[in-house]
Amino acid sequence: MSTLPMEVLHMFGDTIMKVVPITIVLAVVFTVLTHFWACNPGKPWWRKSEIVTDICYWFFVPLITRVVRVGLLVLGAAVVFNIHGADDLIAFYDNGHGPLAQLPLWVQAIIFLVVSDFLLYWFHRMYHGGEFWKYHAIHHSSEEVEWISAARFHPVNLFLGTVAVDVVLLMAGISPNIMLWVGPFTTFHSAFVHANLTGPSGRSNMSSPRRSSIAGITPRWSRAAIPISPARSRSGTSCSAPSGCRKVSCRTITASMASRCRRRSAGNWPIRSGN
Numbered sequence: 709m710s711t712l713p714m715e716v717l718h719m720f721g722d723t724i725m726k727v728v729p730i731t732i733v734l735a736v737v738f739t740v741l742t743h744f745w746a747c748n749p750g751k752p753w754w755r756k757s758e759i760v761t762d763i764c765y766w767f768f769v770p771l772i773t774r775v776v777r778v779g780l781l782v783l784g785a786a787v788v789f790n791i792h793g794a795d796d797l798i799a800f801y802d803n804g805h806g807p808l809a810q811l812p813l814w815v816q817a818i819i820f821l822v823v824s825d826f827l828l829y830w831f832h833r834m835y836h837g838g839e840f841w842k843y844h845a846i847h848h849s850s851e852e853v854e855w856i857s858a859a860r861f862h863p864v865n866l867f868l869g870t871v872a873v874d875v876v877l878l879m880a881g882i883s884p885n886i887m888l889w890v891g892p893f894t895t896f897h898s899a900f901v902h903a904n905l906t907g908p909s910g911r912s913n914m915s916s917p918r919r920s921s922i923a924g925i926t927p928r929w930s931r932a933a934i935p936i937s938p939a940r941s942r943s944g945t946s947c948s949a950p951s952g953c954r955k956v957s958c959r960t961i962t963a964s965m966a967s968r969c970r971r972r973s974a975g976n977w978p979i980r981s982g983n
């Protein structure tokens with residue numbers, strides 16, 4: 709077997725070895741949290757509908773995004789900076805480059821989070837537009853949203869989204885060493901905003917980002933509009949109210965249940981986190 713397939717296989721193995729312990733930690737954390745603060749109590753996350761689909765996405769997406777990210781970084785260095793060869797590429801990316809890499813790592817991490825959040829917010833708005841909705845609808849297809857639903861993405865949505873933003877920022881000079889902190893934070897944040905949790909004051913852990921985000925900066929909320937009525941969702945309609953919480957005591961459910969239901973399309977989903 710040639711070197712490249714072996715390296716890709718090694719990369720897959722390395723990624724899985726990182727994803728498994730993170731998944732176990734998240735599973736324990738959200739099992740405990742939803743035991744006490746479930747928005748829709750009575751059904752643990754592992755008994756949610758389409759759990760196998762979510763698990764497949766959960767483990768497959770990190771593999772494919774890592775390979776594509778590395779490929780684009782190599783391509784970008786060659787095309788933009790005329791850098792070729794493994795040693796030169798490692799030297800170029802290892803600790804970042806240019807003025808951004810001179811900043812303390814924690815400053816680079818903040819820049820990365822703010823800029824990526826801003827860009828992903830506008831990507832997300834784009835995906836809710838008519839032409840791009842077909843690449844994003846899968847992310848909103850869960851009828852029971854849980855932390856494990858966070859990785860459901862169409863490949864186009866992934867590549868023209870988080871992967872593109874990561875590549876642009878790393879090519880701009882940000883050190884990949886920030887991922888030691890940023891990676892766990894964004895993974896937990898993404899799982900958290902999809903989790904079946906009630907928020908402060910009894911509201912569901914979800915809200916329209918138009919209300920909860922300033923210029924698209926974190927936090928972005930993702931559970932805003934899962935279909936409230938299983939019967940209606942099966943028929944292809946969904947409620948337009950900014951809540952997917954089925955908890956009877958939840959303040960938002962009354963408005964949700966009373967709201968008009970209409971056909972599910974790009975336009976009647978509130979904009980929210982795409983990751």
Ligand SMILES: [Zn+2]
Binds near residue numbers: 836
């Ligand atoms: Zn969306």
